Amino acid sequence: MTDERTDDMTRFVAELEAGGVLSDAAWREAFTKVPRHVFLPAFFTPLPDGRWQAMDQSHPDYWRLVYADTTLTTQLDATIHPDPSVGPVAGAGTSSSTQPGLMAAMLDALRVTGGERVLEIGTGTGYNAALLAHRLNAQNVTSVEVDDRVADAARxxxxxxxYHPSVITGDGEQGWRPGAPYDRLVATVSVPAVPRAWLAQVRDGGMIVASLWRDLGGAPLVRLEVDGDTAQGFFLPQPGGFMPVRSANRATAALSAATRQIGISRTATVPSGVLHDDDAGLWLALQVPEVTWLGFTPDGGTDQVWLFAPDGSWAMVEDATVRVxxxxxxxxxxxxxxAYDRWDATGQPCRDRLGLTVTGTGEHRFWLDFPDATQWVDVPGRR
Ligand SMILES: C[S@@+](CC[C@H](N)C(=O)[O-])C[C@H]1O[C@@H](n2cnc3c(N)ncnc32)[C@H](O)[C@@H]1O
Structure with missing residues (x-):
């Protein structure tokens, strides 16, 4: 590697360290040695009009972006791959290289000491699998990717x-039974519920660090310790908004359809900003199921937030006029x-005071501070 690239990587690791996410010397060493650019020969950058432009090493911003604490999107709509010779393209991100600071926080949350056997769900570019292989040896790392073209490129x-970890093409919600039992499982793709297969494939006392998918957001990251057919633990202090597994049934509805009906108007008692709050936002996302939202500013109007549910329900909140x-x-x-009032009445708990128990029947019990203090329960299949 050239001196210039070594400098880029040294600056990158210093930036991550300054962000407080690389306190572990062994993970720091991995981030210093594994070249992120090998996993990102090209990627998309977002344009102000919502479309994407692909760039590769010929672009003057390439090296700065590859060695920055930024998520880089590598696939749109499960079919479009970055090609800088093509102009701007539209689409939703379906594969990416996760923000390195978030990866570092999740790797740290795995609490490995060396030699643990790890199953990663969502190989994507393969960069995280390489970091795991660097730290734990490739024979201890298995990574599952649902998209065969993405998996091939990662290999x-x-x-x-x-690095030579096992990269399996398959549905990560099923785990990878031939390699079980694992000491750790880390998922860099969000699941609506923690799959039973994961609990079965991680040994007793092993840990799962995973991202839960909630339509309202909240970016829930949780670390669970496995005990027989159950698992339990606290949410991490860091939010981590990962894309959902491809099977996730996302609640969607059309804004144009909603605006044709007239709703009932009243004064809002809570502003829309609560949805962005790291602590309140997680509580709300876990308690208000199957509701998506988006921001919208009508021509000549003020900012609005629209919420939708699959049954056709919608709400529009306008903070400037305090109207819903x-x-x-x-x-x-x-x-x-x-839900916000309950969060407020409970003393506005921060996100890492919330915990989750996944029971042997797959029930998800959410609690505050103590597992016995169950606050609400999700029944499998309800979402
Ligand atoms: C955020 S990316 C993963 C980032 C990756 N760990 C890296 O270092 O580049 C999420 C990946 O999960 C994959 N994915 C989606 N659904 C999946 C599933 N059911 N099983 C396995 N992988 C899945 C996507 O195709 C995508 O490549």
Missing amino acids: QRLVVAG EQYGPRNLWDEVEA
Whole structure:
């Protein structure tokens, strides 16, 4: 590697360290040695109009972006791959290289000491698998990717970088039974519920660090310790908004359809900003199911937040006029305000005071501070 690249990597690791996420010397060493650019020959950068432009090493910003604490998108709509010779393209991200600071926090949360056997779900570019292989030896690392083209590219780039973990093409929600039992499982893709297969494939006392998918957001990252057919633990202090597994049934509804109906208007008691709050946002996302939202500013109007549910319910919140308008079987902003009031009455707990127990029947029990203090339960299949 040239001196210039070594300098880029040294600056990158110093930036991560300054962000407080690389306190472990062994992970620091891995980030210093594993070249991220090998896993990112090209990627998309977002444009102000919502579309994407692909760039590769010929672009003057390439090296600065590859060695920055930034998520880099590498696939859109499960079919579009970065090609800098093509102009701007539209689409939703379906594969990426995760923000390195977030990867570092999740790797740290795995609490490995060396030699643990790890199953990663969501290989993506293969960069995280390479970091795991560097730290724990390649024979201890298995990574599962659902998209065969993405998995093939990751395999090739891992070889170029000098790492040889097992990369399996398959559905990560099933884990990878032939390699079980694992000491650790880390998922860099969000699941609506922690799959039973993961609990079965991680040994007693082993740990799972995973991202839960909630339509309202909240970016839930949780670390669970496995005990027989159950697992339990606290949410991490860091938010981690990973894309959902491809099977996830995301609640969607059309803004244009909603605006044709007239809802019931009232004064809002809670502003829309609660959805962005790291602590309140997680509580709300876990308690208000199947509601997506988006920001919208009508021509000549003020900022609005629109919420939608699959049954056609919607709500529109306008902070400038302190107004909410709602329509449909569910009063969505009433639900958000009621959940917010519970969070407030409970003393506004921060996100890492919340915990999760996954029971042998797959029930998800959410609690505050103590597992016995169950606050609410998700039944499998309800989402
Ligand atoms: C955020 S990327 C992973 C980033 C990756 N760890 C890295 O270092 O580049 C999420 C990946 O999960 C994959 N994915 C989605 N659903 C999946 C599933 N059911 N099983 C396995 N992988 C899945 C996507 O194709 C995507 O490549």
